Amino acid sequence: MNDILIIGAGVAGMAAAEYLTAAGCRIQMVDKAGRPGGRCATRRVTPDTAADWFDYGAQYFTARSQTFRISVDRDLEAGRLVHWQPRINTAEPLGGTWLFSPSPDDRERLIGPRGMNHWVRDRLAQSGLHVACERRANALRRGSDGQWTARFDSGAPISASHVLLTPPASQTRALLAGDAKGIDVLDAAPRAMAACHSLVVAAPPIDGVDAIFFKSGKLSWAADNTTKAGVTRDRHLWTLHASTAFSTDHEDRMAEDLAAAMLAEFAAATALSVTDMEVVRARRWRFARPGSGAPDEDQRFWVDPRCRLAIAGDWLAGGRVEGAWLSGRGAAARLIGDV
């Protein structure tokens, strides 16, 4: 029986774990965070379970490929996923003002009914998969016997015959150190992913608008979480994402430092007042989206069956939740010789 260590329990790690378990492999899965899900991140305003929740990483996803579609349909049937149909507008600056137009796109958007993070956690629970959290791997070495050993900031090392890595490119390269030499997808690791600054802001609702795609400027996206969580109050929780250009220009700055500029742009575009807004959460996703050094999305994953090493993650598959899922599943199948 194959004995496989999966590092990272985001969507790619989850898809790999599901595939490998179904194939009869023995897996161990670790994540440095306090809970699985990675960039599918949902939190509450306060720890109180009745408090409002918000998604501040991935907002929704789409399912285009047939394999992912089958899996998504199962989740829809089981209530682990629901459709989200926000009234989306596009916003673009025009002669000192902002032009809002209803977005013509009517694609299917999928979300977890209790947030994106719960979709991952519900799936892991449904498959009986356990994740050892708060285990940050800091080194991975292959011994002369071919066994891999991962070391962690705390706790005992883990040895396994096979390893599947899903952290962002530069973290994967750091973990492998000298063993990363010759792995071409890691050559441009520092540029493989771009940053995104994210704010969650308590602000008034906007009449007839649940989400906004910004065509240019400092922001790329704003969404009223109330339309997902179903809570209606005077102040709604808006998630704001900075544009790739703005975040790349300020990639070393924390989200708190950029909050004033992002709020001012949101206020200018929506005609809300900054004085009616309060930042609830600010986060810089250092590795948010595929960057200029990301491999072509057809790469999807990297596997060396001889060394029994696999590398997966959205950055190898064009970004997005679906890319991460296809990457993790594809890497798992190749690692055990199914494809």
Ligand SMILES: Cc1cc2nc3c(=O)[nH]c(=O)nc-3n(C[C@H](O)[C@H](O)[C@H](O)COP(=O)(O)OP(=O)(O)OC[C@H]3O[C@@H](n4cnc5c(N)ncnc54)[C@H](O)[C@@H]3O)c2cc1C
């Ligand atoms: C702001 C933002 C908005 C987005 N919006 C969308 C969207 O609307 N739709 C969409 O489809 N996608 C969106 N995405 C992208 C989507 O979130 C990702 O494509 C997907 O979640 C990536 O999954 P993954 O498993 O490849 O990586 P991750 O989710 O990053 O998982 C990697 C995991 O590895 C763990 N890890 C890292 N290093 C170590 C280590 N040393 N030891 C142990 N564990 C480690 C991390 O904690 C993490 O859990 C968005 C992302 C961001 C940041």
